[in-house]
Each structure stands twice: as C-alpha cells, then as structure tokens.
Amino acid sequence: xxxxxxxxxxxxxxxxxxxxxxxxxxxxxxxxxxxxxxxxxxxxxxxxxxxxxxxxxxxxxxxxxxxxxxxxxxxxxxxxxxxxxxxxxxxxxxxxxxxxxxxxxxxxxxxxxxxxxxxxxxxxxxxxxxxxxxxxxxxxxxxxxxxxxxxxxxxxxx
Amino acid sequence: xxxxxxxxxxxxxxxxxxxxxxxxxxxxxxxxxxxxxxxxxxxxxxxxxxxxxxxxxxxxxxxxxxxxxxxxxxxxxxxxxxxxxxxxxxxxxxxxxxxxxxxxxxxxxxxxxxxxxxxxxxxxxxxxxxxxxxxxxxxxxxxxxxxxxxxxxxxxxx
Amino acid sequence: xxxxxxxxxxxxxxxxxxxxxxxxxxxxxxxxxxxxxxxxxxxxxxxxxxxxxxxxxxxxxxxxxxxxxxxxxxxxxxxxxxxxxxxxxxxxxxxxxxxxxxxxxxxxxxxxxxxxxxxxxxxxxxxxxxxxxxxxxxxxxxxxxxxxxxxxxxxxxx
Numbered sequence: 001x002x003x004x005x006x007x008x009x010x011x012x013x014x015x016x017x018x019x020x021x022x023x024x025x026x027x028x029x030x031x032x033x034x035x036x037x038x039x040x041x042x043x044x045x046x047x048x049x050x051x052x053x054x055x056x057x058x059x060x061x062x063x064x065x066x067x068x069x070x071x072x073x074x075x076x077x078x079x080x081x082x083x084x085x086x087x088x089x090x091x092x093x094x095x096x097x098x099x100x101x102x103x104x105x106x107x108x109x110x111x112x113x114x115x116x117x118x119x120x121x122x123x124x125x126x127x128x129x130x131x132x133x134x135x136x137x138x139x140x141x142x143x144x145x146x147x148x149x150x151x152x153x154x155x156x157x158x
Numbered sequence: 159x160x161x162x163x164x165x166x167x168x169x170x171x172x173x174x175x176x177x178x179x180x181x182x183x184x185x186x187x188x189x190x191x192x193x194x195x196x197x198x199x200x201x202x203x204x205x206x207x208x209x210x211x212x213x214x215x216x217x218x219x220x221x222x223x224x225x226x227x228x229x230x231x232x233x234x235x236x237x238x239x240x241x242x243x244x245x246x247x248x249x250x251x252x253x254x255x256x257x258x259x260x261x262x263x264x265x266x267x268x269x270x271x272x273x274x275x276x277x278x279x280x281x282x283x284x285x286x287x288x289x290x291x292x293x294x295x296x297x298x299x300x301x302x303x304x305x306x307x308x309x310x311x312x313x314x315x316x
Numbered sequence: 317x318x319x320x321x322x323x324x325x326x327x328x329x330x331x332x333x334x335x336x337x338x339x340x341x342x343x344x345x346x347x348x349x350x351x352x353x354x355x356x357x358x359x360x361x362x363x364x365x366x367x368x369x370x371x372x373x374x375x376x377x378x379x380x381x382x383x384x385x386x387x388x389x390x391x392x393x394x395x396x397x398x399x400x401x402x403x404x405x406x407x408x409x410x411x412x413x414x415x416x417x418x419x420x421x422x423x424x425x426x427x428x429x430x431x432x433x434x435x436x437x438x439x440x441x442x443x444x445x446x447x448x449x450x451x452x453x454x455x456x457x458x459x460x461x462x463x464x465x466x467x468x469x470x471x472x473x474x
Binding site: 243305 | 317319321353355360361386392393394396397400404405406408417418422425426428457459461463
C-alpha cells in the first residue's frame with residue numbers, strides 16, 4: 001500500500017459545475033496507481049464536491065437554480081408556520097458569500113472514492129463535479145490523496 | 159493491508175429506505191476481514207446512501223415526507239423574498255427524476271465507514287440506508303471496497 | 317500502513333458548533349502518525365460533522381439560523397405549489413428531535429480526511445465542527461479511525 005499527496009487547481013467561472021472526473025483519473029494513472037482510494041477535500045468553504053448526472057445539461061442547470069432558490073442572496077423565507085423573512089448577518093464579503101457557505105454545508109466538501117484499474121468506480125451516468133457557489137471567477141484547490149496499490153495483484157470478487 | 163472490490167445489488171420499492179447494514183457486515187465477515195474501512199459509492203444519481211435512526215419507523219416516514227416537500231415534483235416555490243414558482247427544465251424522464259437528482263445532491267452518494275471485529279462502527283440507534291428517490295421499483299448497485307486487515311493484530315486504543 | 321481505532325467524546329451546549337480540529341490533530345500526533353486518513357463517524361442521528369468557516373462567528377450564526385428555518389420545530393411549509401403545512405409524526409422525543417434527524421440527513425455523519433506531517437489537510441479558512449442539532453446539553457461520541465504511516469517516508473508530489 002502506497003500513498004501520494006497532491007493538490008489540483010481548477011478555475012471556475014461563477015456559479016456552476018466543473019467536471020473534474022478526467023483530471024482525477026489522469027492523476028491516478030500518471031502516478032502509476034492501479035487500485036485504492038482517492039480522497040478529495042475541497043480546501044474552500046464556498047464551493048463543493050458533488051457527484052451527479054453527466055448527460056442532459058439541464059440537470060445541472062436545474063440543480064444550480066434549485067440551490068439558488070433554496071439559499072437566496074440577502075434574505076430568505078423561513079419554512080416555519082410564520083414564514084418570517086430572515087436577513088444574513090454575515091454580508092461583508094458580498095451577497096453571494098453567506099449563501100455559498102450554506103450551500104457548502106448542504107452538500108459535500110469531502111469525497112472518498114474507490115478506483116480499480118486506474119479508474120474511479122462510477123455509474124454510467126455519473127461524473128464528479130467541483131460545484132462553485134460564488135458569482136465571480138475563482139481558482140479552487142482540491143487536496144488529492146491516494147492510498148493504494150501500484151500493481152494489479154489484488155483479489156477481485158465478482 | 160488487503161483490498162477487495164465488489165458490487166452489491168438491492169431492489170428498492172419506490173421512494174423510501176432499505177436498511178443495508180446487515181448485508182454490509184456480512185460482506186465484511188464472509189471475506190474474512192477483521193478491521194479497516196469499507197468504502198461505499200452508490201452508482202446512481204437518483205438514490206442516496208444515508209445513516210439515520212433504526213428505531214421508530216415514523217422517523218423514516220417524516221424524513222421521506224420532508225424531502226418530498228423540500229424538493230417537490232414539477233415545480234417549487236423559491237425561498238427568496240419574491241417566492242416565485244420555478245419549473246424544472248429536465249422533465250423528460252418523469253416528474254420524479256429531477257427531484258431525485260436534487261435529493262441526491264442534498265444527501266450522500268459516498269460513505270467511508272470504519273469497521274472493527276468484522277462489524278461497521280455505528281451508534282446504537284444508527285443504520286445505513288439506501289435511500290430511493292424514484293417512484294417505481296429499481297435495482298440499485300452499490301460499489302463496495304474494503305481496505306483492511308484480515309487478522310486482529312491491531313493496536314486498539316480504548 | 318498501521319491502524320488505530322478510538323472514540324473522542326465532546327460536550328455540546330445546545331444547537332451550535334464545536335470546533336474539534338485541534339483535538340483531532342492532537343489525536344494524530346499523540347499516536348505518532350505522520351500521514352494517512354483519519355476517518356470520522358458521528359455515532360448519533362441528531363448531530364453532524366461539517367467543515368466550514370473558522371473566521372467570522374456570524375457565519376456559524378447564519379448557518380444555524382438558516383438550518384433552523386429550513387427545518388423548523390413542530391411543522392413546516394412545503395415548497396410545493398400548494399404550500400401545505402405538514403406536521404411531524406415523530407414528536408415523542410421532543411420538538412427538536414425530528415428536525416435534528418432531518419438536519420443530520422441534509423449534512424454529514426461521516427468525514428474521511430487526509431493528513432500529512434501530523435496535521436489534517438484543510439484550507440486556511442476551514443475548521444472541522446461537531447454540529448449539535450438538539451436544544452439541550454449532550455455528550456457526543458465520534459468514532460476516530462486512522463490508517464496511515466508513522467514515519468515520513470512517503471513520496472510527496474508537489
């Protein structure tokens with residue numbers, strides 16, 4: 001069992017999704033790993049790591065829209081009986097900052113994925129996305145850590 | 159440290175929860191592992207893996223109901239001040255499909271669980287569930303990957 | 317590659333956040349680990365593990381407030397077109413219990429974090445929190461499991 005630690009950087013372009021599946025598979029292959037786990041941590045509190053559909057682009061559009069309407073800018077309606085309107089107290093870093101922290105809390109900062117024969121195990125319709133929640137262009141850094149085997153001598157149960 | 163990769167399939171029966179804790183513990187034991195991690199990835203974008211209460215069935219009922227009302231079919235109310243009604247653009251695969259993708263994004267596709275003496279470490283009231291978000295019966299496939307020790311020669315800090 | 321299993325207990329003081337980053341780093345260092353993964357599982361169904369901002373305390377205040385208004389006590393408004401009011405069926409353990417189960421499902425029970433040179437890899441503004449969702453003081457137990465190397469002989473890709 002060997003380890004490798006690195007960081008991968010991605011430029012995002014405002015709210016939305018960057019498919020990072022290929023970059024992760026390339027990282028595994030370029031470092032000669034065959035099987036193991038690739039542990040991912042987004043090093044930011046205003047973007048997420050998520051797995052979702054890779055086919056119809058409207059899925060990602062609807063996801064983004066839903067999240068925006070669930071966690072709006074400036075203020076939001078409570079779902080309590082009274083439906084009071086609540087304002088964010090943390091607004092100094094822009095109207096998209098506090099919603100971005102909440103969206104991060106409602107999704108994932110950390111994914112631990114399995115790979116075999118140099119490829120992350122995913123379903124046919126799945127891709128791994130870096131989900132940007134801020135409005136402007138950002139450079140985002142993902143911690144990438146592999147624990148695995150470089151040879152293929154493992155027992156594969158079918 | 160040894161590895162094993164496999165897939166476990168489960169039939170779900172519309173929206174709701176399938177307790178997969180025992181199947182996972184049996185998989186660990188049948189493969190002779192004593193301690194390590196069991197890394198789970200749901201290979202679908204319309205069901206989740208979640209850990210929640212195993213006691214009062216009303217907890218799971220309320221969870222399902224809440225999620226259904228947070229991510230309704232066809233359209234939803236925004237929580238923004240204007241409370242506009244928003245329709246999904248991705249509706250071609252059924253009214254339950256886009257909500258299922260959103261519910262998946264709001265919960266988990268991936269769990270990395272620790273086990274010791276052949277059993278996943280959980281609290282007394284916890285169980286691991288496959289959470290189906292689609293309305294009809296489905297066969298779901300979970301990637302199951304163990305990295306661990308077969309003997310019990312590990313240092314156990316109490 | 318070596319393993320260690322333990323539990324860390326924390327007292328919480330009603331809804332809110334307990335920063336456990338230092339305790340986790342101390343656990344790694346006290347057990348002489350240099351690099352690997354530290355796998356965390358909250359052993360409860362009414363509190364979460366989350367990574368969020370460690371700077372402006374208003375971020376945590378807003379997070380708590382948002383979650384409280386998204387998953388209110390007693391009953392909630394649906395986001396469906398009809399906006400019906402729905403009551404929880406599981407209310408016997410207190411008005412904060414069912415909302416706590418839902419908040420747990422919407423966040424995380426499990427985090428698998430990478431560490432290097434005895435320290436968990438996080439961004440500058442990140443901390444790891446135990447997020448209490450119940451109203452009263454609780455003692456919470458987190459399963460802590462390390463798989464890693466005690467020496468620093470690993471290949472570090474920069």
